Amino acid sequence: MIALAIETATPACAVALEVDEATSEEVLDLERRHTEVLVPGVARLLKAAEVAAGAIERVVVDRGPGLYTGLRVGIATALGLALATGADLVEVTSLEVLAAAAARLGATGELVALVDGRRGEVFAQRYSLEALAALDAPRVVRPEVLAPELAERPALLCGDGARRYREALGAGEVLDLAVPSPAAALELARGRGAVEAVVPLYLREADAVANFSTRTRAT
Amino acid sequence: MERVLGIETSCDETAAAVVTSRLDVESSVVESSIDQHRDYGGVVPELAGRAHVATIRPVVERALVEADLDPRRPDITGIAVTAGPGLVGSLLVGLSFAKALALAWDLPYVGVNHLEGHLFAPLLEAPSLEWPLVTLLVSGGHSMIVHQRGPGEHEVLGETLDDAAGEAYDKVARWLGLGYPGGPVIDRLAREGSPEALALPRGMLGPGLDLSFSGLKTAVVRASEDHPDLALADVAAAFQATLAEQLLRKLRAALEASDARSVALAGGVAANSALREGVAALARERGIAAHLPALAMCTDNAAMIAAAGLHRLAHGGASALGLSARPAWDLREVA
Numbered sequence: 001m002i003a004l005a006i007e008t009a010t011p012a013c014a015v016a017l018e019v020d021e022a023t024s025e026e027v028l029d030l031e032r033r034h035t036e037v038l039v040p041g042v043a044r045l046l047k048a049a050e051v052a053a054g055a056i057e058r059v060v061v062d063r064g065p066g067l068y069t070g071l072r073v074g075i076a077t078a079l080g081l082a083l084a085t086g087a088d089l090v091e092v093t094s095l096e097v098l099a100a101a102a103a104r105l106g107a108t109g110e111l112v113a114l115v116d117g118r119r120g121e122v123f124a125q126r127y128s129l130e131a132l133a134a135l136d137a138p139r140v141v142r143p144e145v146l147a148p149e150l151a152e153r154p155a156l157l158c159g160d161g162a163r164r165y166r167e168a169l170g171a172g173e174v175l176d177l178a179v180p181s182p183a184a185a186l187e188l189a190r191g192r193g194a195v196e197a198v199v200p201l202y203l204r205e206a207d208a209v210a211n212f213s214t215r216t217r218a219t
Numbered sequence: 220m221e222r223v224l225g226i227e228t229s230c231d232e233t234a235a236a237v238v239t240s241r242l243d244v245e246s247s248v249v250e251s252s253i254d255q256h257r258d259y260g261g262v263v264p265e266l267a268g269r270a271h272v273a274t275i276r277p278v279v280e281r282a283l284v285e286a287d288l289d290p291r292r293p294d295i296t297g298i299a300v301t302a303g304p305g306l307v308g309s310l311l312v313g314l315s316f317a318k319a320l321a322l323a324w325d326l327p328y329v330g331v332n333h334l335e336g337h338l339f340a341p342l343l344e345a346p347s348l349e350w351p352l353v354t355l356l357v358s359g360g361h362s363m364i365v366h367q368r369g370p371g372e373h374e375v376l377g378e379t380l381d382d383a384a385g386e387a388y389d390k391v392a393r394w395l396g397l398g399y400p401g402g403p404v405i406d407r408l409a410r411e412g413s414p415e416a417l418a419l420p421r422g423m424l425g426p427g428l429d430l431s432f433s434g435l436k437t438a439v440v441r442a443s444e445d446h447p448d449l450a451l452a453d454v455a456a457a458f459q460a461t462l463a464e465q466l467l468r469k470l471r472a473a474l475e476a477s478d479a480r481s482v483a484l485a486g487g488v489a490a491n492s493a494l495r496e497g498v499a500a501l502a503r504e505r506g507i508a509a510h511l512p513a514l515a516m517c518t519d520n521a522a523m524i525a526a527a528g529l530h531r532l533a534h535g536g537a538s539a540l541g542l543s544a545r546p547a548w549d550l551r552e553v554a
């Protein structure tokens with residue numbers, strides 16, 4: 001099996017490639033340069049493994065929640081690879097990948113995965129690490145609102161949202177885990193069925209009225 | 220024979236097309252998200268970006284199938300994709316998708332300037348047109364007059380100093396309560412009105428061959444405030460006639476100052492009936508050929524991107540996989 005995982009839900013861009021049970025993973029960039037680094041990074045990883053891109057059988061992609069532009073780059077790339085190679089397209093969410101990565105590190109108990117949502121908000125979801133099961137739905141929330149919940153029901157924290165809002169979140173041990181790991185995504189997606197389309201998990205309405213552009217840029 | 224897949228996602232249209240080096244358009248698919256933007260009176264970038272993610276794969280797949288190509292192993296020689304100018308969150312969808320195809324199919328690809336794409340649209344209908352060519356490119360995002368000695372050899376003679384022509388249409392339409400987009404509705408309404416019903420000041424179109432529409436837009440607003448009894452159709456007719464007349468005056472000056480043997484219209488505003496008639500008349504008067512592409516080639520499409528890409532790829536212009544989207548890419552920087 002040749003499988004590729006693409007991770008672009010945070011300012012980091014990372015990929016993992018599995019070739020016959022050997023998995024390599026690489027963080028390509030940390031500075032939001034998804035457009036520039038993703039496809040060259042995939043090309044490099046394939047070359048190192050001596051695998052042709054056309055041989056990819058499975059593409060695992062993070063559909064968010066996270067950085068909108070990053071998600072669009074990652075998903076568009078995954079869709080293009082799937083069309084061109086006929087590979088199965090499999091989706092995961094950034095929050096479940098963070099939980100899976102925490103479990104791989106040996107963490108136990110409850111965990112709240114937090115992805116920086118910008119605008120003073122985080123995308124958050126609580127997991128039981130033993131069962132790797134979600135205990136609530138993913139949501140967008142202000143750290144100050146989450147803090148009392150965490151005080152009442154403690155949990156491990158991880159993700160770039162936990163790192164950024166460590167103070168505001170108050171209680172909770174923060175794991176050293178900011179980037180959802182594409183290698184963990186490959187593992188998590190094993191046995192999961194393929195999808196035809198990938199719908200990004202935005203968790204917010206398009207900010208149509210606030211960002212309202214009166215300019216029509218083309219035609 | 221070269222055969223290129225073109226992809227366009229710079230604004231609210233997701234488009235894909237297959238074009239050969241003989242400039243045969245073997246397929247051209249355009250999916251617009253315009254209905255989602257109507258209520259906001261303009262294209263909302265975040266909505267446009269989301270729509271591209273949903274439509275890019277089916278649109279590209281359809282373009283390949285309609286060109287009788289196998290989507291897994293299409294018989295093409297390259298890929299062309301709009302890299303700018305445009306909305307960055309929209310551009311990167313097409314760009315990322317195109318890079319993935321180029322990698323998987325092991326084909327060269329090239330990032331194309333959207334405006335250069337518009338300049339290639341007239342060639343798709345008249346591949347053997349006579350050069351030099353002067354093109355009036357008028358759209359919702361851009362308005363310029365361009366001289367071309369041959370394909371890809373362009374010189375910008377003048378461009379708008381403020382709004383694009385299409386923006387002026389949208390703003391006037393919004394002021395008159397006609398909805399969005401403004402071009403088609405004003406064009407339709409203008410046919411029922413009389414341009415003489417309202418005298419708009421002339422000669423506000425900017426210096427030299429540059430263009431300006433803000434003075435005209437303000438004049439329309441003021442005139443309709445001063446004469447609230449005026450029929451909407453008359454206001455629309457007067458605005459459209461004045462705008463077309465001024466554009467044609469600039470185009471005439473550009474033609475007089477050049478050695479052009481052809482003149483063309485491009486961009487979404489080229490759908491405008493007054494402008495089409497005016498350019499045809501101007502060409503007759505000067506004894507040169509007029510090229511007025513079909514509406515589907517004037518508005519954003521991927522066939523024009525594929526045509527520009529064919530030219531760029533043939534002249535060694537393939538792009539690296541690390542290419543960025545260029546939201547403000549100036550036509551003058553295209554070499």
Ligand SMILES: [Zn+2]
Nearest residue numbers: 218219358519
């Ligand atoms: Zn355009």
